[in-house]
Amino acid sequence: MPILPMLVDRVLQPGTAGDPDGRLADDGRLVGHALRRLVAGDLAGLLDGPSTARFDPSLPMVSLDLSRVAENSPLISALMTSSSAWMESALADPDGGQRWVVYDEAWRLMAYPALPRRMDAQRRLARHYGIANMLIFHKLSDLDNVGDSGSAMRALASSLLANAETRIVYQQEPDQLGSTAAALGLSGTEQNLLPPTLGLGQGLWRVKDRSFVVQHQLHPDELAASETTARMMAVPRKFRNSEA
Template sequence: MPDIRAHTSTFYSPADESRAARNAKRGAARRLDRTARLRQAGLHDDAQAFADGHEPKSLRASSERRGQSLRALRRLRLPSHRATSDVLSGAYPFLAEAGLGEEGVFVGQDAWSGGGFCFDPWVLYQRGVLTNPNCVLAGAVGKGKSCLAKSLATRSIAFGRRVYVPGDPKGEWSVVARAVGGASIQLGGGSPNRLNPLDPGPRNPSLPAEQWRTVVATRRRTLLGSLAQSALGRALTAVEHTALDVALDTVVRCDDQPTLPRVVQALFEPAAGQGGASREELVSDGREVAHAVRRLVSGDLAGLFDGPSTVSFEPSLPMVSLDLSQIQGSDQLTAMVMTCTSAWMEAALTNTDGGQRWVIYDEAWRLIRQPALLARMQSEWKLSRGFGIANLLIVHRLSDLDAVGDADSGARALAQGLLADCSTKVIYQQEASETPHAARQLGLSVTEAAQLPELQQGEGLWRVGQRAFVVRHLATDGELDLFDTSARMTSRPNGMPVSSAEVRGNLS
């Protein structure tokens, strides 16, 4: 190995200079250098203070370089780092969504933050979080979406809102309406109640008489056209539109309270030629339309819509529902009935002084499968903000919208537009096969889409504007007893019902 040599020397310092003196000399040199730097930077006051041996009273972010000052000449700069929320939660576990605020209806618990979750479409619209108050609620059968809808409705009443259910095919809302001091109007099944979907409703005092007549005429014409197209399963031709308009105008001129039977009779037997067509041409052009609309005033639906209304709509009640559980028939016929009942109720909701109201379309998959009825619903969606109405559309799955028309048809575009006009989307557990479709429809991120198949009963993914939450709906024992839609499935063999505590245990 080569020799290792150590080179040493002796450190000499003046004998009369102590360590303190040397430190003082080095400090003076640093002050001179610092003073020159400050004067060069234009900080003359600080420079003079350093020259006199005094430190300035106020320190800037880079005014000292001593380690004890806890300040540095340069700001701390770290390279940016990107990671998933799962990784960052381990590095700093105190980051969570702030929520939507404490105003509005308490829904439950935010599963990601553990805090309470409140929702109010009117408050959020005022804040600019939402562009419209409409909502869509989708979820597989038995996952708790009906319980959530009823909880939102009944809790909103405490905030001064009213709730209307234009069509209740299963009769689940009747007991809820009566429990909160509202009313349930039953149709069919031998009930003497009768509705006239052509009722004008209470007049809007802000509109002049001529404008009000135009609004009512347009509403009636739109309703009849939707019913005819739904019954025929196709769009009306130009001559059929003319025949229907002429029949409606004839009935309105002769009677202040037009009814569906009178319109059908005018289609079969027009009084005279009008609208550029002779009487014989009107009979021929409107024959198929007359037979289509006739289904609503004869046969198994006789007595429902074949005369003036025998019940009145009381908008001051906290909740009003129309019970259609006794009406049996095809989905097409049920959809037509729901259209008539919703038109009758909506005619009373056009008053802008009616306050803020929920309009809930339960089992709406029946309606959206009919293109003509879907177009009418979209029109109502567009007008909801002007009337202070928040529409809630309840379906089983978002793929129900794909059952409307062909892929490139106008009907499919209407269905997608209806979903786009809902700023709030609540998705309960979906089947694994439905998850990719729901993710595409709602524009969910990969993390959000992964939550859908794993949601438990009572849990839902809320998309409120551009923000997402996983919320566990919390219901009281009284609500569970009132909202239970599976009493027959959960009752014991001896007929005794299952207690709310056991139901709550199943929900957890």
């Protein structure tokens, strides 16, 4: 089974038989050293061997948890690139059925140029793949942090929002109302619903040109799977700051 160290060795040392004039080694030097970081550098140990997990597209749900690498930006980029290749091979299977593709904490993924491009490609080919894409943001102003103003990356991020036919908006902080209303083209009535009319679990759904206020209901099993406030509800511990 070919693995990354083999590729790095072949790129950096293609051998005289396949590279008699040395041009292949020169052309591949930058790529080889960039990939070598995943083999012998600070990112070694995760992507440089046979996979220890099996990607099974027949499962009803597959989840990639990046919470333990949240502070390592290069590693997130590498992991998302690898997992996207897995995912796209499954999506390209004509017998793969219909799928939801959900990007939670999308604000973090938008920081890596290759990932918004993949999201955009999947959106454009959604009918071909038989998928529906969902991007989840804390606030729409997160899109302002993608690339520089007027850059191609900012335009790509904005197009992902502009081409979404269904937008679901939960209660917004007061300082986010103006930017949210402008980005989504909310009417005055819709904007007035956001604070504080919408209660817990209520969302304003914009489906093309129609609007609905929807009360979302969770099954107890769904609530247990999506609960993220357990540590907030635990009995707090006391810490004492002492001087030596």
